Amino acid sequence: MITVEGLTRKYGAFTAVDDITFTAEPGRVTGFLGPNGAGKTTTMRVMVGLTRATRGRVRVGGHDYAAIPNPGRHVGVLLDASAQHAGRTGREVLTVGARTMGLPSSRVDEMLGLVSLSDEEAGRRVRNYSLGMRQRLGIAHALLGDPQVLILDEPANGLDPAGIRWMRGLLKGYAERGGTVLLSSHLLNEVQLIADDIVMIGRGRIVAQGTPESLLQDVGTFVRATDNDRLGTALTDSGIAFAPQGKGLLADSEAVAVGRAARDHQLTLVELRPTDGGLEDLFLELTADAQRDDLTEGAVR
Ligand SMILES: Nc1ncnc2c1ncn2[C@@H]1O[C@H](COP(=O)(O)OP(=O)(O)OP(=O)(O)O)[C@@H](O)[C@H]1O
Numbered sequence: 533m534i535t536v537e538g539l540t541r542k543y544g545a546f547t548a549v550d551d552i553t554f555t556a557e558p559g560r561v562t563g564f565l566g567p568n569g570a571g572k573t574t575t576m577r578v579m580v581g582l583t584r585a586t587r588g589r590v591r592v593g594g595h596d597y598a599a600i601p602n603p604g605r606h607v608g609v610l611l612d613a614s615a616q617h618a619g620r621t622g623r624e625v626l627t628v629g630a631r632t633m634g635l636p637s638s639r640v641d642e643m644l645g646l647v648s649l650s651d652e653e654a655g656r657r658v659r660n661y662s663l664g665m666r667q668r669l670g671i672a673h674a675l676l677g678d679p680q681v682l683i684l685d686e687p688a689n690g691l692d693p694a695g696i697r698w699m700r701g702l703l704k705g706y707a708e709r710g711g712t713v714l715l716s717s718h719l720l721n722e723v724q725l726i727a728d729d730i731v732m733i734g735r736g737r738i739v740a741q742g743t744p745e746s747l748l749q750d751v752g753t754f755v756r757a758t759d760n761d762r763l764g765t766a767l768t769d770s771g772i773a774f775a776p777q778g779k780g781l782l783a784d785s786e787a788v789a790v791g792r793a794a795r796d797h798q799l800t801l802v803e804l805r806p807t808d809g810g811l812e813d814l815f816l817e818l819t820a821d822a823q824r825d826d827l828t829e830g831a832v833r
Pocket residue numbers: 543548566567568569570571572573574575
């Protein structure tokens with residue numbers, strides 16, 4: 533179990549993580565999503581004691597990570613697969629890890645087998661590894677001490693489709709045996725397939741959390757007019773509930789009813805679409821304010 537309570541991390545005047553609270557439960561895979569620079573890595577770095585919290589606290593398995601003796605036996609971490617010692621071979625990286633954790637060297641072969649790195653590949657220096665091989669080695673390293681908690685930053689990065697499918701099976705199996713998995717990812721379809729719970733952040737704040745089903749249930753029609761205030765009045769007059777979302781409104785009704793309400797008030801719509809496009813649509817809408825790129829139709833030509 534990982535608990536994050538009121539976590540804030542500032543860098544000078546800039547707030548990278550702003551008062552976030554969530555839990556990653558045992559027996560479940562929790563997907564941690566957000567656009568570039570949203571604060572995912574910062575949050576994970578605080579979890580494993582690499583960055584200090586400005587306020588709030590994080591508990592991993594009920595403890596402050598820094599206070600866990602032999603942490604690799606309890607918490608498996610993969611933050612930056614490229615940070616492994618480039619001059620060592622894959623086998624050496626794992627052997628050093630196993631020694632530090634007091635594990636038998638047989639565990640190294642077991643892990644190499646698990647992540648499908650061949651003997652020949654394990655004998656190559658990490659600097660000559662492909663990104664996907666580094667990622668596999670990082671996952672092997674995280675699992676080496678048979679921990680109860682896994683914290684993985686973009687573990688699917690660089691993996692080919694077969695590798696992604698393999699990792700999905702591995703992490704699901706790990707959670708089914710009672711482990712806690714927190715993983716960040718940009719691969720939304722992948723997260724939708726694997727995550728039992730989702731935490732979404734944008735600009736350091738949580739914008740949504742819950743199971744994929746509960747988050748996607750809240751869909752309706754995303755609508756944007758040249759005058760959103762008048763659009764709000766039009767929806768209210770038609771008995772349609774709505775909430776502001778990104779640059780428009782999320783209406784709790786079908787697109788046709790929303791379109792009629794706008795027509796009755798002679799409003800010019802800029803966007804009108806059902807938000808049933810899965811996690812990707814939800815993600816883009818909820819994090820619209822935090823996106824660098826204008827994703828409105830026609831913005832890219
Ligand atoms: N040491 C630091 N000093 C100043 N700003 C920092 C530092 N570390 C992170 N930041 C800023 O904090 C914000 C959050 O960064 P973070 O790496 O946590 O985002 P992220 O969600 O992991 O993004 P990405 O998906 O691009 O990896 C960014 O604006 C980043 O520039």
